[in-house]
Amino acid sequence: MSIRTIFLATTTVAALALGGCTATMAREAPQAAMTAPAPKRAKNVILFIGDGMGISTVTAARIYAGQKLGHTGEEYVLPFETFDHVALVKTYNSNAQVPDSAGTASAMNTGVKTNIGMLGYGPEAKNGDCRSGAGHELPLVSEEAKKHGLALGIVSTARITHATPAAVYSRSVNRDWEADVAIPETQRDLGCRDIAEQLMAKPFDVALGGGRAAFYGKAGGGQRLDPAANLPAAWVKATGGTYVESTAALAAAPKGKPVFGLFSPSHMTYTVDRKADSSEPTLTQMTQAAVSRLGTDPDGYYLMVESGRIDHGHHAGQAGYALEEAVEFAHAIQWAIDNTNPEETLILVTADHSHVFTMSGYPRRGNDILGLVVPPEGGGEDGGSGDGPTLASDGKPYTTLGYANGPGAVPMNTEGGRPMPETGVHAHQQSLVPTGAETHGGEDVALYANGPGAERVKGVMEQNLIYNVIRAAFGWMSM
Secondary structure, three states: OOHHHHHHHHHHHHHHHHHHHHHHHHHHOHHHHHHOOOOOOOOEEEEEEEOOOOHHHHHHHHHHHHHHOOOOOOOOOOHHHHOOEEEEEEOOEOOEOOOOHHHHHHHHHHOOOOOOOOEOEOOOOOOOOHHHHOOOEOOOHHHHHHHOOOEEEEEEEEEOOOHHHHHHHOOEOOOOOOOHHHOOHHHOOOOOOOHHHHHHHOOOOEEEEEOHHHHEOHHHOOOOOOOOOEHHHHHHHHHOOEEEOOHHHHHHOOOOOOEEEEOOOOOOOOOOOOOOOOOOOOHHHHHHHHHHHHOOOOOOEEEEEEEOHHHHHHHOOOHHHHHHHHHHHHHHHHHHHHOOOOOOEEEEEEOOOEEOEEEOOOOOOOOOOOOEOOOOOOOOOOOOOOOOOOEOOOOOEOEOEEEEEEOOEOOOOOOOOOOOOOOOOOOOOOEEEEOOOOOEEOOOEEEEEEOOOHHHOOOEEEOOHHHHHHHHHHOOOOO
C-alpha cells in the first residue's frame, strides 16, 4: 500500500469519526448548529515563504532588525509576530527526516508530502525517472485557483525555476531540471518538460524573480539546448503580456496584462551586496508590484512570495547575509499588511525548512548579534567576567551565531588550533562539522496567519495541511 493511499485512508477514517461526533452534537443541540455563523471566506491568499527561516533565524532576525534601528533588539517585534494565529509545522519529506525545498514547497502546494528533490509528484515516483511520474501527478493549488477564475502570482529572489517557486506551477521528477540542458539525454524524449518551459505554459498573471539563463539559448546568454531559444519572446507573442528585466521596466509595464520579470541570470543579488544604482527590484518592490496588479482581479488571487536567499546565506555559513534577507522579507510582509484588507486577504508566513543555525553562549542584553559573545556585567552562567569577550576552553572568543556544520568548520589537529572568529555582516561563522555547504535542519518551523481562515492555523501541523488551510479559506473545502 502506498504512502499516499495510507494518508487518504487515514483521513477518511478520521472524517467518518468526526462526522459521527458532529451528528451526535447536532441531535443534542440543533439550535446551536443552526445558528453557528459560516466561516468567512478569503478573496485573496498570500503565502510568504522565508526559505530556510527556522525559529533560530526568526529570533536572530528580530534582534538584528531591532539593532539596525538602534534598539537592544531582543524586544523588537517582526511584522508577522503580531498575528494572532501561530502553529508549529513538521517539515519532513515522505522519504527524508531532514527535508529539501522541493519536497516541502510541494507539500504546501499539493497537500501531499513528497520525496526529497521532486516537485508535484506523489512519493511513488522516482527521482530522475521521467516515466515513473505518470499517474502520480498531484493537484496544484495554483491550477485550482485559475479554474475558479483567480489571478496567480509568483515572486522570488531566487531563480524563478528554483525549487520553492517551481512548486507553485510545475511537476518535475528532479528539481534540477530547470532548463532542458539539465535533463539527461536518456530522459529527454520521454515526455518530461523542463521547469522553465512549464512556467511559460502556465496562465500566470505575475511572475517575478531571477534565472534568465534557463529561458534563453547561447545567443541570448542562456543555457538552453537551442542556441536561438528565447522563451520570453514566445511567451509575449502567445499571451500579449509584458516581459521586463529591470525595476523601471516593471513599473512601466501596462496594467491589466500579464507581466513576466527576470532580473538576473541566476539568483538575484543578496541585499548585502546590492548597489545603490541596482536595476533589480527589492523583494518589497516585487511584492508591491504583484499585489497591486493582482488586486485588480474582481475574483481575487493566490500569490506566493519567497525570500529565497535567506537559505543561500545560511548554506554559505554567512549569517549576516541570511539576516539581511530576512529583514527585507519582513519589510515585504509589512507592505502587504498595510496594503491589503484583513477582512478579505489571508496572509500566511512560514518557512519551508530550517537550518543548523544556533545562538549560543551567554551574551549580555543588546550584544551585537553578529559579534562576539560578551557576558552580562558581573559575569554569565559560564563564569565569564563581563570585562571582555567570553573565552572558550582554547582561550579564544566565539560568536553568538554559529552552525553545526558548513564551510566555516574549525580545522582539527592543526598548529595554532581554532582561528579567531570573524564578526560583522560579511563574516563566515564558525561551524563544527566540515561540509562544502551548511545543511538544512530538521526541526519544526513556525506558521503565522492573519485574515479569513487564519483560525485553522493552530497546534502542531503537518506541512501538507497548509494546502488545506488555503483551500478552506477560499471556500473550496471544509476543514
